[in-house]
Amino acid sequence: MLRTQTTRPTPGAVKTLDAAERLFSVRGIHAVGVEVIATEAGVTKRTLYDRFGSKDALVEAYLRRRHEQWWAQLQQRLACAAAPAVLAVFDAYLAASDHPGHGCPFLNAAGELPDGHPGLQVVMDHKRQVREEVGRLVEVDLADAAPAELGEHLFLLLEGGIAHRGIDTGVDHLRAARALAEQLMAAAQ
Amino acid sequence: MLRTQTTRPTPGAVKTLDAAERLFSVRGIHAVGVEVIATEAGVTKRTLYDRFGSKDALVEAYLRRRHEQWWAQLQQRLACAAAPAVLAVFDAYLAASDHPGHGCPFLNAAGELPDGHPGLQVVMDHKRQVREEVGRLVEVDLADAAPAELGEHLFLLLEGGIAHRGIDTGVDHLRAARALAEQLMAAAQ
DNA sequence: CGCTAGCTATACTGATCGGTGAAGTCAACG
């Protein structure tokens, strides 16, 4: 039986998602076939299709889980974050940069997936939630005295830093973005 | 005879590159086969391979031409730009946003291409050149009185705005990035 | 005239793509 939601995932589904995440993150989505995902997962192609139904659905599930994990990690950081709390968003992305991959998996997916693909909605929702969270945190940090465009400003710095993970030479743009965000928050206080 | 450089491109090569640019920009690189490129170009697959030798080489040529065209347009804007000149970089990207496509073609390519692909070097060179040009223009605009990290700051805003072309709803992040850059330049003067 | 460059047309290769069918194993559960 196919179970994309509701019931909790079977061992085979988890192994498949783990393998998909590893492969999609590094090689991209179109470059990875279902065959190699199944092999890498130690699972048959039959099981993959019994669990997910199609490659498109697997891609969507991959993006959805990636967002959920990232979001949970962000909330955990926020629970014990020193002021200003917005910086925790940068830290969450910095921590996610440890395991390798060519840049932001959501931006990469957006560049690869065709219009109407179910995964695209997940990407848009993810970015929208991040944008909103940044705006919210800025207002909280500055006690509603934040300049109107400061949220957008920090979000752009964040996205600029994320987009360049895995492209540029040594220079760590994301860390620079965090430092600039810290400055801006201190100046606005 | 294969002519990737030196001699000027044949009509077939130009038609092929035009078609490749149209298709790669919208659908991504792996999602487009050489067959459909040739058909879209009104050219046979044989001609495509006589001109470029392989799909990888065609991808590299596509990215290279894209960079050269963008760079030429930037220099043209800079020749008659009002101060501060850095904003011309934002305008060059804003102008390139007219013809459709999912975000920045260079960031997308970086997400798709495997390690060692010749196109990756073109992407890295492009981004490095943009980064350097932004730094250079900031120093010129502010007569060498620019804060050390202002170049990086504007570059991150730029990249953040570019990365989100084609993802987000209506909101134009790139335009917001330009506005913030204008503010920062005014404040630093 | 003959040579060459740029091109067309068509047919083909082996490999891989996403996806399916059929049959069977095994453990948990009632």
Added chain:
DNA sequence: CGTTGACTTCACCGATCAGTATAGCTAGCG
């Protein structure tokens, strides 16, 4: 005991992938 769910094995489908072979056409040029 029988059923059910998760899984394996393996063969198979039509389509598409990048790339090649063979042959012929046409215009410019010496």
